[in-house]
C-alpha cells in the first residue's frame with residue numbers, strides 16, 4: 591500500500607497487551623497506569639485476523655510489542671499462528687527480555703524470525719532504578735538463550751538521554767559488539783510534547799520514510815505514533831480501518847495525547 595506522500599506502508603506493529611512486568615521511568619507515567627479493561631483487549635484470534643488481513647493488503651512485515659508481549663497468555667500460540675500466514679516476509683518481536691530465557695527457543699521453534707531486546711545500561715543498580723526494580727541478570731540470560739535459539743538478528747534497543755556517547759550507551763554498545771548483536775539508540779521521546787528523533791541504527795522516527803501502522807491491544811489502527819488519529823477495527827472492520835489509516839497517515843508526526851508508550855507499543 592502507498593499513502594498520499596507515496597510512502598510504501600508495509601509494516602504493522604501489533605501491541606498484544608498494555609500490561610508489563612517492568613515499570614520503566616520513561617514509559618510508565620509516574621502517576622500510575624490506566625490499563626485497558628480486559629474485556630476490551632483483542633483475543634488471539636482477533637489479532638491473528640488483523641495480521642492475516644494486513645499481510646493480504648501488503649503489510650508483510652509484522653512486529654509484536656506490548657506493554658510486554660511475553661506476559662500475554664498463549665503468546666507462543668499467537669506467534670505460531672502468525673508465522674503460518676502465507677506472505678509474512680519479516681516477523682519480529684520487541685521484548686524487555688525478562689522472560690526471554692524461558693521463551694527464546696519456543697519462539698524460534700514456532701517461526702519468529704528475529705527479536706529486539708530493551709537494554710539501556712549494563713550496570714545492575716542503574717538497570718534496577720530505570721526499570722522500577724528489574725534484575726539485569728534475567729535479560730542477559732535471555733539474550734544468551736536467544737542467541738542459542740538462532741533468533742537472528744538480535745538487536746538491542748538502548749534508550750539514551752541525548753547521545754550514544756553517554757557512559758551507559760557506550761557500555762551497551764561494547765556488550766553488543768562482543769556478542770555480535772546490533773544496537774539501536776533511541777533518544778527519549780515525549781508523546782504529549784511531540785518531541786522525537788530518528789532512531790540511530792534504525793528507521794523509527796524518520797517520517798519521510800515512514801512505512802508503519804500500529805494496532806493497539808484494544809483494536810485501534812494508528813497511522814502515526816505522534817498523532818491522535820485512530821481507526822477502530824470493531825466499528826469499521828479490519829480492511830476499512832487499515833485503508834482509512836493509510837489514507838489519513840500524516841506527512842509527519844506532531845504529538846499524541848490519547849496514548850502512552852506502554853499501550854501503543856512504542
Ligand code: SF4
Nearest residue numbers: 795797800814815843
Ligand atoms: S512520527 Fe509518525 S510519521 Fe513520523 S516516523 Fe513516527 S509514526 Fe512515522
